[in-house]
Amino acid sequence: MLITSYNPTELGDTLIAILRPDTADQKIETHQNVTRISDTATGETLGYNFFDVSKTLGQLEVNGQVHLTAEQVDQLNQLLTANDFEAELVVDDDPKFVVGYVESAEAHPKSDHLKVTKTRVSDTETVQIVSGSPNMAADILVVVAKVGAMMPDGLIIWPGELRGIESDGMIVSGRELKLPNAPQRPGALILPADYQPVGEPFDFKRAQTLFDA
Template identity: 85%
Template structure:
């Protein structure tokens, strides 16, 4: 998994690359303009900080998540290798916000407000997603933030559990997607039944007019 962000106002010319969730016990190692953060117990890479990254990738006209090309990932791997780090970045072009269909929604056995959904996102198997949306039900079209998605507020979606039940993704609201005029209250964004085919990348540009003022 590779999630990258760039915030020149706050961090200067630094690209943040995230590969795995944070852990409490970390090891930090820096060579030249690259810092590697790893899990002290397993040695696995959690992420990198690439300082003065414009020297490698050129000017990045982005403030937030960066969607790297395959060539850019190769350039960063070359930089890692030149600084005695394992070139372990992997290009991932799969969409992380997709249209999903809630096939089923059942009450969580350990909660009076959570539901366990089976949600079709166009893959071989539906995703199991635990949702707390008060309007959750079967047979609706929704937007799914898959594992590896970065929400507009910077939250990253990782595999997890809610009260002991595995949850792989998040069914999101218009408010969480920061869509114009979206209701500022909990509740999944329910799309019109023929809005987009299941499994397609969610069309953020089209969604700018989903809600009227």
């Protein structure tokens, strides 16, 4: 997993690279302009902060999530090696927002408002997602934020549980995707049945007019 973001207004010329979810006990190690954050218990890398990153990657014309190229990841790995860290960054070009099809939506055994869905996200992959959307039902086309997705508000989708039931991803609303004119209330974004094939990356550009009157 590799999730990167750049917010020069808040953090200056710093690239944040996230590899794993946060843990309670962390170790911080800084060499020159690179800081490694790791899990104290396992030693696994949780993420890196790359300071003065424009010296390595050039000017980043981004404010938010950064989708790095293979060349840029290689440049960061060279920077890690030069600073006595492991070159462990791997390109992640798997689409994280895809069109999904809800095959089933059953009542959560420990909740009166949650639904446990089986949602197809490709021809070969169906995931279990717990949803609190009041309009959740079987046989609808939706947008799925897969594990590793960064939402527009900065929330990262990790594997988790809701009331003891495993949930791998999130069925999202137009409001959560910050689409223009989206209803400002809870509820999954239900796409027209022929909007896009299941498993395709969600077309954010096309969706800018989805809620036009």
